[in-house]
Every structure is written in structure tokens, then in C-alpha cells.
Amino acid sequence: MRILFFGDVFGKPGRQLVIGNLPALINKHEVDFVLANCENLADGRGVTEKTLKQLIRFGVDGFTSGNHLWDREESFAFIAEEPKLTKPLNFPKKALGNRSYIMEKNGKKLEIITLCGQVYMPPANSPFEAFDEFWESRDQSIPLLVDFHGESTAEKRAFAWYVDERASALLGTHTHVQTADEEILPGGTAYITDVGMTGGHDSVIGVKKDIILQKMTTAMPIRYETSYRGTRINAVLVDIDETTNRATSITRINTPIEV
Numbered sequence: 001m002r003i004l005f006f007g008d009v010f011g012k013p014g015r016q017l018v019i020g021n022l023p024a025l026i027n028k029h030e031v032d033f034v035l036a037n038c039e040n041l042a043d044g045r046g047v048t049e050k051t052l053k054q055l056i057r058f059g060v061d062g063f064t065s066g067n068h069l070w071d072r073e074e075s076f077a078f079i080a081e082e083p084k085l086t087k088p089l090n091f092p093k094k095a096l097g098n099r100s101y102i103m104e105k106n107g108k109k110l111e112i113i114t115l116c117g118q119v120y121m122p123p124a125n126s127p128f129e130a131f132d133e134f135w136e137s138r139d140q141s142i143p144l145l146v147d148f149h150g151e152s153t154a155e156k157r158a159f160a161w162y163v164d165e166r167a168s169a170l171l172g173t174h175t176h177v178q179t180a181d182e183e184i185l186p187g188g189t190a191y192i193t194d195v196g197m198t199g200g201h202d203s204v205i206g207v208k209k210d211i212i213l214q215k216m217t218t219a220m221p222i223r224y225e226t227s228y229r230g231t232r233i234n235a236v237l238v239d240i241d242e243t244t245n246r247a248t249s250i251t252r253i254n255t256p257i258e259v
């Protein structure tokens with residue numbers, strides 16, 4: 001099976017990049033499942049029912065998330081109910097949202113989970129322990145894709161070695177900067193430290209750069225605004241052999257497209 005995974009989709013320009021290009025990408029690459037990290041979907045801050053359902057309508061099958069998932073209180077009830085959206089698995093069990101999602105299409109199955117890192121990140125439980133507990137309780141015949149949402153390259157790399165042979169793919173997100181280290185690990189796990197950001201790259205990780213510079217030079221609070229400049233799709237294509245659940249290829253997409 002072939003999976004297309006979009007790195008953090010940031011605000012309206014990110015959504016427009018996905019919506020405007022998804023049908024052509026699915027056709028061109030013969031994609032079976034489309035995934036996206038949705039933590040910045042609604043103007044960079046969390047997700048809303050309207051923005052997530054818009055992407056579902058245009059063909060996104062499932063969503064990973066991260067530390068910004070719950071930025072909007074008005075979305076709590078929706079996050080608790082929407083099955084296609086996964087919360088970070090290593091957050092407290094009482095945190096709203098689904099722990100995993102199994103999608104099924106044309107006889108193919110894929111399960112997704114999100115984990116958050118602990119290094120330079122808001123407090124979270126051990127991703128290692130959360131993964132082990134989850135792994136023992138799941139149907140291991142279904143291929144598993146893990147979004148590891150973290151700041152530290154070393155932590156992501158270490159975690160990839162930890163789940164090699166178990167996860168079919170371990171894809172890093174959160175930094176919004178795509179890394180050029182994609183590979184298939186010896187046990188068959190497709191890995192990249194960070195898929196990057198689908199949104200405006202003439203910015204500081206999606207936010208207008210003059211606003212971030214003002215904040216950093218004055219240390220005063222300021223309202224963030226989404227950048228529409230330098231829009232790029234950042235994504236990866238991952239191929240998984242369904243007889244072994246091992247990945248056979250991972251290919252980066254880093255394409256400038258105006259919206």
C-alpha cells in the first residue's frame with residue numbers, strides 16, 4: 001500500500017495546498033491512504049470541526065496531532081467524538097480524543113497513532129512505555145504508522161530505533177522544518193526526523209516573520225498571524241509491503257506551490 005502523509009498543515013494556506021493538490025497527487029502516485037498532521041489546521045492554533053471536515057471531504061483519511069490539538073476550547077467536544085483524529089497517546093487517558101484509528105479501504109487496513117516527545121516539549125508521559133502498552137493490546141497484523149511529534153532530533157531518532165520492526169513507519173513532526181534523512185531502518189520501519197510543514201514557508205514556522213521578530217526583540221506578547229507567503233507542500237510517500245508490514249520506500253515531497 002502507498003501512504004501520503006502531510007506534515008503539519010498550517011492554517012488556511014496549508015488547507016488550500018492540500019485541497020487544491022490532493023486529487024492530482026492521489027492520481028499521480030496511486031495513493032491508498034492520505035494522512036495529515038492537523039494540530040495547526042485552524043489558523044495555526046489547533047483544529048475545528050469545520051477545518052477538519054473540509055479536509056475529510058477532499059480525501060484525507062486520517063489525522064495525527066500534537067501539543068496544539070486542544071488550543072481551542074470550542075473544539076473539545078468535536079475532538080472527543082471524531083474517530084479519524086488521534087490525540088497524543090502518551091497524554092493522560094482523561095485528555096479528550098481517540099488513542100488510535102484503524103482505517104480500511106479496498107480491503108487494505110492501516111492503523112495510526114500520535115506520540116509526543118518529552119524533550120523541550122510540554123509535559124507528557126513516557127512515549128516508550130505508552131507505545132509498549134499499546135503494542136501489546138493491538139492487532140499486530142495491521143500495519144501501524146506512528147507520528148512522533150517532538151522537538152529533539154535525537155529523541156525522534158532514538159524512538160525510531162525503539163520501534164523498528166514493530167511500526168511500519170515512524171514519521172517525525174512538530175518542528176515544521178523538513179529533514180533530508182529519510183530511510184528504511186533494518187527492521188523495515190520507514191523513518192524521517194521531520195516531515196515539515198504544509199503552509200507558508202516565508203515565515204517563522206508558519207507565522208508572519210515580522211510578528212515573530214517583534215516578539216523576540218521586545219519579549220512582549222503579540223497576536224500571531226498566519227503567513228500566506230512562500231507556500232509549500234511538505235509531505236512523504238511511504239510504501240508498505242502488506243505481506244510483511246515492512247516499509248519498502250519513503251520519498252520526500254517538498255514542492256513550492258502558490259495558493
Ligand SMILES: [Fe+2]
Pocket residue numbers: 008039040066068174175176
Ligand atoms: Fe505544528
Ligand SMILES: [Fe+2]
Pocket residue numbers: 039066067068149174
Ligand atoms: Fe507541535
